[in-house]
Amino acid sequence: MARTLTLDFLKTETASAAALGAAALAALIVANSPLAGDYFTWLKSVHVLQIGPLRMEETISEWIKEGLMAVFFLVVGLEIKYEILRGELSDPRKLATPVLAALGGMVGPALVYLVVAGSLGGPHAGWPVPLATDIAFALAVFGLVGKGLPSSLRVFLLTLAIVDDLGAIALIAVLFSSGVALMPLLGVAVLLVAGAIWGRTMRVPAPFWVLGFALVWWLTVEAGLSTSLTAVAFAAIVPIAPRSEDGQSPLKEAMHDLHPYVAWLVLPLFAFAKAGVSFAGLSLDQAFAPLVLGIALGLFVGKQIGVFGAAWLASALKIGARPSGATWRQVYGVSLLCGVGFTMSLFIGTLAFPGAVDSPEQIEVKLGVLGGSLLSAIAAALVFATAKNDAGNAE
Numbered sequence: 001m002a003r004t005l006t007l008d009f010l011k012t013e014t015a016s017a018a019a020l021g022a023a024a025l026a027a028l029i030v031a032n033s034p035l036a037g038d039y040f041t042w043l044k045s046v047h048v049l050q051i052g053p054l055r056m057e058e059t060i061s062e063w064i065k066e067g068l069m070a071v072f073f074l075v076v077g078l079e080i081k082y083e084i085l086r087g088e089l090s091d092p093r094k095l096a097t098p099v100l101a102a103l104g105g106m107v108g109p110a111l112v113y114l115v116v117a118g119s120l121g122g123p124h125a126g127w128p129v130p131l132a133t134d135i136a137f138a139l140a141v142f143g144l145v146g147k148g149l150p151s152s153l154r155v156f157l158l159t160l161a162i163v164d165d166l167g168a169i170a171l172i173a174v175l176f177s178s179g180v181a182l183m184p185l186l187g188v189a190v191l192l193v194a195g196a197i198w199g200r201t202m203r204v205p206a207p208f209w210v211l212g213f214a215l216v217w218w219l220t221v222e223a224g225l226s227t228s229l230t231a232v233a234f235a236a237i238v239p240i241a242p243r244s245e246d247g248q249s250p251l252k253e254a255m256h257d258l259h260p261y262v263a264w265l266v267l268p269l270f271a272f273a274k275a276g277v278s279f280a281g282l283s284l285d286q287a288f289a290p291l292v293l294g295i296a297l298g299l300f301v302g303k304q305i306g307v308f309g310a311a312w313l314a315s316a317l318k319i320g321a322r323p324s325g326a327t328w329r330q331v332y333g334v335s336l337l338c339g340v341g342f343t344m345s346l347f348i349g350t351l352a353f354p355g356a357v358d359s360p361e362q363i364e365v366k367l368g369v370l371g372g373s374l375l376s377a378i379a380a381a382l383v384f385a386t387a388k389n390d391a392g393n394a395e
Contacts (some may be wrong), residue, residue: 087318101160117294135165136343142334199238303338321365339376
């Protein structure tokens with residue numbers, strides 16, 4: 001069952017990455033066309049949501065970041081819970097290498113960013129931006145150029161990316177949740193505890209899960225927390241055990257229902273809103289600004305050093321093992337692929353440098369993420385192309 005769900009996940013994410021790429025390309029085209037003014041005005045336009053006494057007023061950009069992306073993090077949380085309890089993360093013997101590689105893949109980019117940006121006088125606040133791997137784009141590239149490679153590499157990449165997502169979510173919670181209002185936070189805690197107890201003792205109809213998530217989301221915004229944190233916390237209370245009356249797992253049902261919306265609507269819309277950078281008036285100094293270079297090199301250099309170095313060390317110390325049937329050169333290709341940080345990196349960039357979507361910092365974040373991700377994808381494709389015939393049965 002775990003294998004089936006994993007393969008379905010790989011298939012959906014790989015296919016939808018084409019929509020994600022098309023949305024990012026469309027954003028770049030529109031941002032550099034006569035429609036650029038309308039595009040940025042639309043992102044900064046304010047829209048009000050009012051349901052009874054509840055009223056929220058945010059820009060389109062903020063609605064996408066804090067609203068729609070909360071659904072994305074809910075699905076990520078559901079995936080993490082499933083993999084820990086039923087999937088690849090449920091076997092401790094399979095965990096050591098990808099977990100250590102994921103940790104190395106977070107430390108490496110942070111150090112590279114701090115060294116590069118620090119030596120050039122760039123802002124220290126950007127170090128979390130290159131830490132995350134974009135699972136959709138990474139799997140898409142692997143699907144395109146990884147045919148003929150050991151299937152263990154796909155599992156290694158997926159497991160690493162899941163742990164990486166969990167680490168990124170923890171960082172978001174620690175670094176970007178400030179000025180918390182206690183009463184709404186207490187309301188979030190009460191709803192989560194009540195939902196967990198209710199879900200374990202009886203069947204909860206789907207509309208109540210939807211209403212509960214909406215209330216938790218609203219209280220999270222009122223509390224001043226990042227909605228990504230409570231979205232993952234809400235995923236943790238969704239029951240994974242099949243219901244006795246119909247044999248369906250609420251968690252798997254939620255993943256099945258939400259995944260297409262996230263893959264084909266939420267992520268492409270986020271890419272369209274965040275990838276648009278205007279090159280009009282862009283100077284060479286800004287294109288190679290410390291923030292741009294720090295993020296790009298953090299993704300391209302830091303990720304490959306951190307992931308590959310930690311994986312090799314785990315194997316050398318007999319803590320973990322190289323993916324079965326794979327060579328170290330093929331593992332290095334996966335390490336390069338982890339430098340594709342598009343969606344999560346852009347999201348963290350909006351938190352690290354809050355402001356207008358066309359502010360100088362946001363432009364530099366986008367340039368760094370796009371540059372580092374593109375370099376990583378091209379380099380990984382070249383390594384995979386030359387490593388397909390390697391014999392990986394000898395340690």
